[in-house]
Amino acid sequence: MGNSYRSLTADQVKVGDRLPGLRVPITATTVVQGAAASRDWQPQHHDTSWAQRVGTRDIFLNTPTQGGWISRFITDWTGPTGRIARIAYKMRVSIYPGDTMAIDGVVTSTYTDRSGCNWVDVTVEVTAGDVVCTLVNVTVALPEKAGAETPWQRSPDRWLVGELPPFAAAG
């Protein structure tokens, strides 16, 4: 595999931009594989009879796995030079085997902090059919323009996650 890659830069992004959607058919294997990869052995993520006994219709995707799919969704768009700074999830409905998980997102804000870091807020909806399962806000840093430093090159004193403004969009 070659070493070329996409690198989205801040000067290419504007509020209202839609990210390429991601569609994933969910199976029991998808759920269990995510639980195993996150080393999450809570039974509701691998044991159907347990899950039904505690009132859900089946085993369901755990949050780290949803985070993994969302992280992939974001960096498929930005390329590897994009660096995620924060993710805020609101869980409404679980995602089960048999669902087709759809991940869609829109840019809600772009801004530059006092250290010159370029930030993009993305509001993400994770849906199954007509049901909104999880609402997510993500902040990702991008290089300013082609050839500029990547956010990964920032030292801790220039990675000001603690100073980020609250998310503008409800999510």
Added chain:
Amino acid sequence: MINYPTKLEDWEGFEIERVSEVKVEQSLIDAWLEAVRDGNPLYWNEEVAKAIAGGIVAPTPSTLTYAATYRWSPRRPDEIWDVHGVESPAFRPAVRMPMETHFALKDSTGLKEGIVGGIDAEYYEPMRLGDRLTIVSRIVGIGELRTNKLGTGRNWTNEVRYTNQDGRLVSIERYKFFCYNRGA
């Protein structure tokens, strides 16, 4: 031996710190990439990762992989994490990181069910190959007893702070729970 609070008000701010049993390593990263089919070269391509980030990093939201207590380990064979309540009482309970404080508060309050309504996560220093995290699990924001369609219970937040072996902050996660008993 952990001295857990006996009074509800003493749980506010109560924290437990542990060094993780699991180091960041490539095979665990690869299993994560398999699970979410993520081809981002930062996580596996040494040449690209070195050029962009100074080396391979672990996927941003994968902290649990490098923080979750083993259900059983040969390094502490007399302890087990027994969700089902079926193991011999000869075992001592394992410290269930990264959310021991949440599980222990559930036990202490007798609230059997718990759901996560939201999680806020912030990411600072990246996780790199060979890192071993220190985890601080802390309870904040215990709410009043209330009843909703699920049952009667309380809200609380389990804040988890992760630092690496150099003392640098890696991540802060805030898990917002409602824990309850059904139909009460």
